[in-house]
Amino acid sequence: MIEFAAQKHLHTTEGEIRLDVAFRVEAGEFITLFGKSGAGKTTLLRILAGLTEPEAGRIVVDGEVWLDSAAGIALPPQQRKVGFVFQDYALFPNMTVRGNLEFALDDGQDKQLVDELLDLTGLAELQGRKPAALSGGQRQRVALARALARKPRLLLLDEPLSALDGETRLRLQDEILKLHRLFGITTLIVSHDLAEVFKLSDRVLMLEQGRVAHDGKPAEVFGEHMLSGKFTFTGEVLKIEPNDVVFAVSVLVGNQIVKVIATAEEVAALAVGSKVMLLSKAFNPMLIAL
Amino acid sequence: MVLDWEPLWLTFKLAALTTLILLVIGVPLAWWLAYTRCRLKAVAETLVSMPLVLPPSVLGFYLLLAFSPQSPLGAFLDSHFHLRLVFSFAGLVVGSVLFSLPFMVQPLQAGFQSLPASLAEAAYTLGKSRRQTLFRVLLPNLKPALLSGVVLSFAHTVGEFGVVLMIGGNIPGETRVASIAIFTEVESLNYATANFYAGVLFAVSFVVLLTVYLVNKRYLRPA
Numbered sequence: 001m002i003e004f005a006a007q008k009h010l011h012t013t014e015g016e017i018r019l020d021v022a023f024r025v026e027a028g029e030f031i032t033l034f035g036k037s038g039a040g041k042t043t044l045l046r047i048l049a050g051l052t053e054p055e056a057g058r059i060v061v062d063g064e065v066w067l068d069s070a071a072g073i074a075l076p077p078q079q080r081k082v083g084f085v086f087q088d089y090a091l092f093p094n095m096t097v098r099g100n101l102e103f104a105l106d107d108g109q110d111k112q113l114v115d116e117l118l119d120l121t122g123l124a125e126l127q128g129r130k131p132a133a134l135s136g137g138q139r140q141r142v143a144l145a146r147a148l149a150r151k152p153r154l155l156l157l158d159e160p161l162s163a164l165d166g167e168t169r170l171r172l173q174d175e176i177l178k179l180h181r182l183f184g185i186t187t188l189i190v191s192h193d194l195a196e197v198f199k200l201s202d203r204v205l206m207l208e209q210g211r212v213a214h215d216g217k218p219a220e221v222f223g224e225h226m227l228s229g230k231f232t233f234t235g236e237v238l239k240i241e242p243n244d245v246v247f248a249v250s251v252l253v254g255n256q257i258v259k260v261i262a263t264a265e266e267v268a269a270l271a272v273g274s275k276v277m278l279l280s281k282a283f284n285p286m287l288i289a290l
Numbered sequence: 291m292v293l294d295w296e297p298l299w300l301t302f303k304l305a306a307l308t309t310l311i312l313l314v315i316g317v318p319l320a321w322w323l324a325y326t327r328c329r330l331k332a333v334a335e336t337l338v339s340m341p342l343v344l345p346p347s348v349l350g351f352y353l354l355l356a357f358s359p360q361s362p363l364g365a366f367l368d369s370h371f372h373l374r375l376v377f378s379f380a381g382l383v384v385g386s387v388l389f390s391l392p393f394m395v396q397p398l399q400a401g402f403q404s405l406p407a408s409l410a411e412a413a414y415t416l417g418k419s420r421r422q423t424l425f426r427v428l429l430p431n432l433k434p435a436l437l438s439g440v441v442l443s444f445a446h447t448v449g450e451f452g453v454v455l456m457i458g459g460n461i462p463g464e465t466r467v468a469s470i471a472i473f474t475e476v477e478s479l480n481y482a483t484a485n486f487y488a489g490v491l492f493a494v495s496f497v498v499l500l501t502v503y504l505v506n507k508r509y510l511r512p513a
Contacts (some may be wrong), residue, residue: 078415084415088406091412
């Protein structure tokens, strides 16, 4: 079990905020830290790993005190037994895939785990390659396997999938889930992606302005907070054409162009290039499996 | 014409020794400068870079004063270690190390700063000490910077004149390095000998620098 409490002032793009967070994590839980950028998610992971020191705080993991600023205790990252997956993966360019994993082992640790991890992540074929010769998804796998090689108590993932394309992302989500279950390791992941949150996590901590605004199962947190009977999209006006008494407005939403009927009053406020919000009631949507 | 190889031998011995010492001092110093948040960092950086702008004679003059047996430092070294740093080869090494310090430290510091911070942090979370991280993760990824530092320090020491003349003088076999020998030969109108020394220095410098550029090009090529 993990007890976490920390306070720290953060300088973000939106000015100074105060991170003030306290929560408990049960062993084996999969938790997502969700929130806007600048809400303090990454800092929270870094405090847990010992890479950033908070102004005040207390971290106890399975009865072992990692941080207690009141008592002057702060274990360095080396002694915390966390597996950290960085956003840029931080693979060592001078070492092969296998080398990266072996480097992570503690002195005298059995090398068999490296082989197991290489097999589990499908990297056995690539073990002799350097990171520069790998694709984004493969690098991500190496980072994940490396983080687990030391048998950490805690796996921390800082937006690990944000740089990957959709399909690779889905496959890696499965892989993260598989490894989490196999090793039974308590996992905290920073994510911006709602689908990812629902798929992966038992619990969501939603951070707003440095505080935990919501804490619960994904369906609860997003149910009370974000579920609605409406679709909302933001888009850009591409074309406005008169059509009898109304106007047809072409709006670019994502990479789809949608034609919307608008009245003369509505069009008066628009011009080509205007940013608009497009709302629609979700009373008869069609769901088609892909 | 009898060619005396001693000044050339002395020059390369001095340059090699200086580079070796600089490597030992320069790596930790550059590492510290790259990562420290100490307020004295700016002062330390300034001191390291001073030899770039200071006339060599100024540095040589102060070293001469500091190392002379009349000064407290010189007297201390003399009485405790029997080390006389003025007009001796050992003094040349000390002077060269100080004078070439920025040529080793600056490329290395820039190299350390160009590596993503997450590289060292990843090693720390994997339980590795700072020393292990430095030798197994950071330095192996700084080969081009190491090479630049080594070559520039070596080449700069070979080309040194002012500092050497000030604290070493012109003692054959002890402090008469090639650059000083050229000066001496020209003064005595032995142009052929001067030409020989100058030609060797020119050729060696060219080959060394060319090698660096070729090797660095290979390193920088995407894998």
